[in-house]
Amino acid sequence: MAVYKRRYNPYVGSLTPEWSRFFVLTRYAFADLFKSRFFVLLLILSLIPILFFAGYIFIANNKTVQLFMQIRSGDLFSVETKYFIVIMTVQTHAAFLLNCWVGPVLIAGDLTNGALPLFLSRPFSRADYVLGKLAVLGLLLSAVTWVPGLLLFSLQAGLARNGWIWSHLWMIVPMVLCCAIWILMLSFLSLAVSAWVKLRIVATGAIFILFYAPAGIGEMFNAIMGTFWGRLLNFSDMFGLILAKGFREQTGAFGQLYQNEVPVPAAWGVLILLCLLSLVILDVRLRARETVRG
Amino acid sequence: MMNPTIELNGLEVQLGGRTILHGLTGVLKSRAIGLLGPNGAGKSTLINTLLGFHSPSKGSARVLGIDSHANGKALRSLVGYMPENDAFISKMSGVHFVRYMAEISGLPHNQALERAHEAFVYVGLGEARYRPVGTYSLGMKQLAKLAQAIAHGPKVLILDEPTNGMDPPARKRLIELIREIREASDICLLLSSHLLRDVEETCDEVLILRNGQIASICNLVEERRANRKFLELETIGAEATFTSTLEGLGCECAVFSNGRIKIVMPDSVEIREVFKVAADRGVQIRRMNHRRDSLEDIFLNAMEQTGAADGRI
Numbered sequence: 001m002a003v004y005k006r007r008y009n010p011y012v013g014s015l016t017p018e019w020s021r022f023f024v025l026t027r028y029a030f031a032d033l034f035k036s037r038f039f040v041l042l043l044i045l046s047l048i049p050i051l052f053f054a055g056y057i058f059i060a061n062n063k064t065v066q067l068f069m070q071i072r073s074g075d076l077f078s079v080e081t082k083y084f085i086v087i088m089t090v091q092t093h094a095a096f097l098l099n100c101w102v103g104p105v106l107i108a109g110d111l112t113n114g115a116l117p118l119f120l121s122r123p124f125s126r127a128d129y130v131l132g133k134l135a136v137l138g139l140l141l142s143a144v145t146w147v148p149g150l151l152l153f154s155l156q157a158g159l160a161r162n163g164w165i166w167s168h169l170w171m172i173v174p175m176v177l178c179c180a181i182w183i184l185m186l187s188f189l190s191l192a193v194s195a196w197v198k199l200r201i202v203a204t205g206a207i208f209i210l211f212y213a214p215a216g217i218g219e220m221f222n223a224i225m226g227t228f229w230g231r232l233l234n235f236s237d238m239f240g241l242i243l244a245k246g247f248r249e250q251t252g253a254f255g256q257l258y259q260n261e262v263p264v265p266a267a268w269g270v271l272i273l274l275c276l277l278s279l280v281i282l283d284v285r286l287r288a289r290e291t292v293r294g
Numbered sequence: 295m296m297n298p299t300i301e302l303n304g305l306e307v308q309l310g311g312r313t314i315l316h317g318l319t320g321v322l323k324s325r326a327i328g329l330l331g332p333n334g335a336g337k338s339t340l341i342n343t344l345l346g347f348h349s350p351s352k353g354s355a356r357v358l359g360i361d362s363h364a365n366g367k368a369l370r371s372l373v374g375y376m377p378e379n380d381a382f383i384s385k386m387s388g389v390h391f392v393r394y395m396a397e398i399s400g401l402p403h404n405q406a407l408e409r410a411h412e413a414f415v416y417v418g419l420g421e422a423r424y425r426p427v428g429t430y431s432l433g434m435k436q437l438a439k440l441a442q443a444i445a446h447g448p449k450v451l452i453l454d455e456p457t458n459g460m461d462p463p464a465r466k467r468l469i470e471l472i473r474e475i476r477e478a479s480d481i482c483l484l485l486s487s488h489l490l491r492d493v494e495e496t497c498d499e500v501l502i503l504r505n506g507q508i509a510s511i512c513n514l515v516e517e518r519r520a521n522r523k524f525l526e527l528e529t530i531g532a533e534a535t536f537t538s539t540l541e542g543l544g545c546e547c548a549v550f551s552n553g554r555i556k557i558v559m560p561d562s563v564e565i566r567e568v569f570k571v572a573a574d575r576g577v578q579i580r581r582m583n584h585r586r587d588s589l590e591d592i593f594l595n596a597m598e599q600t601g602a603a604d605g606r607i
Contacts, residue, residue: 007416007474007478008416008444008474008475008478008479009447009478009479010447010449010479010480010481011401011405011409011445011446011447012447013401013402013405014402015399015400015401015402016397016400016401016402018367018400021397021398021400024394024397024398025398028394109383109385110383112384113380113381113382113383113384113428114377114379114380114381114382115381115382115383117347117375117377117381118375118377118381118382118395118442119398120345120347121345121347121370121373121375121377121452122370122371122373122395122398122399122446123367123368123370123371123399123400124370124398124399125367287347288342288345288347289342289347289348
């Protein structure tokens with residue numbers, strides 16, 4: 001099929017490994033995303049707090065700078081678990097905003113003009129397809145949550161010395177685990193919305209509604225029934241609970257008290273259930289051919 | 295021994311609680327197979343089942359010996375598929391889109407880019423390859439779909455209504471391309487169409503579906519060969535000696551009223567020998583027809599048949 005010959009020739013070259021092909025979707029999606037200036041701006045804005053957190057860690061560990069800035073050590077709170085809860089909370093909320101912009105277009109673009117059968121008529125399963133799209137959000141949200149979190153942890157460990165790293169090493173586990181469930185939940189939710197709603201603005205709105213409307217319903221339920229179980233519908237709050245308990249604290253980043261209320265396993269259960277529900281929606285929507293019942 | 299191109303063993307497919315394909319059984323061995331049938335006959339469902347999009351509720355379907363359900367991924371690695379409906383990513387340029395699809399089929403990105411350019415030039419869209427696919431006309435979109443179906447060099451090319459929405463010159467060009475692709479490689483072709491001419495011009499064998507059942511499987515090559523040996527004559531003065539002489543040459547003759555004779559000639563007998571016998575016997579041949587059992591006749595016969603109710607030939 002050489003261009004100058006205009007003749008069809010079969011392909012006889014090598015092929016890429018099957019397991020790696022999902023990443024083609026991820027690569028193309030990233031190439032597409034970085035064409036958008038708004039996305040680049042949003043990504044930069046999501047990373048700016050990290051600079052402030054890093055600066056704070058630097059100042060908190062540097063007596064000379066503290067003297068130069070005329071700051072007394074007591075004015076700064078120590079870089080301990082509480083500080084990392086604040087970092088994770090800020091960054092996971094930045095990740096939420098980033099997800100609201102990126103997620104809605106990932107699948108909708110393929111569904112709008114019926115491209116899905118073209119993907120699925122190749123040696124490429126629906127699981128590969130979802131994995132490829134999930135990797136986009138997974139990598140992106142990781143880059144603004146636990147990856148900078150670990151970098152800040154390393155920075156603190158390097159500056160604090162005196163065995164700080166060994167007494168705080170356990171913090172890596174809640175940092176990565178809490179971010180992992182948050183990223184998974186956001187990614188699955190926005191992919192499910194993207195598979196359902198084709199217009200970006202509507203899909204972004206739908207993510208906000210799906211995220212915050214149940215919290216309001218939960219609060220009403222609590223007020224009417226005089227219980228606290230309605231908090232299970234406040235996904236952001238449930239994440240805060242998991243994060244605080246993971247870091248062995250009783251309060252969240254902004255002073256929310258997590259005591260004797262919703263059990264931590266229930267909070268995990270809600271977030272996992274949300275992931276599973278989103279997967280069911282994806283299973284229904286991501287079909288090469290729709291079947292009309294009746 | 296080479297596997298048949300398509301093998302259906304009691305294939306039954308149910309969708310949305312309705313049985314769409316009713317126990318199809320048949321073997322198609324030709325390299326270019328046409329899939330014919332009226333709207334709603336089950337052509338697209340059969341293609342979707344072969345691609346593994348639908349699971350059979352009973353029976354099985356094999357393409358080149360590979361079970362479409364049990365080894366769907368292995369089968370799809372051999373397939374290039376051009377769907378009937380719109381299927382593209384509108385904001386991507388044509389060549390970018392085909393490259394993307396080729397990469398998903400497993401081509402390394404440099405080769406995918408090279409093949410995408412080649413495929414685009416090959417289908418005649420070379421000038422439009424950098425334009426977004428969404429801006430293409432309907433005919434161009436069809437060609438772009440063909441380009442993505444062939445870019446990765448499949449062994450089986452499945453074309454679902456490929457000439458839909460194309461004007462006559464574009465249709466002619468597409469049919470020529472399909473014939474070229476078939477001739478230039480050992481690719482197997484499955485072409486679904488409701489246009490008999492498309493199938494007649496590109497395929498060697500047809501599978502005719504009606505109400506989810508096989509109405510006929512017809513080998514067009516053999517049919518064309520048989521047509522060449524079947525004559526209808528209108529004669530004056532034909533006596534019994536004329537037919538007995540022809541029978542002596544190995545022909546089968548059937549004599550009707552008004553001097554009409556039907557002759558089936560063996561391969562060894564040429565038409566001029568019929569003229570020679572007629573001249574020797576003083577028989578005037580006033581009219582001579584090759585029987586032309588066109589695909590249209592075959593299709594209409596298949597549609598009228600009632601004996602295909604069990605889905606078998």
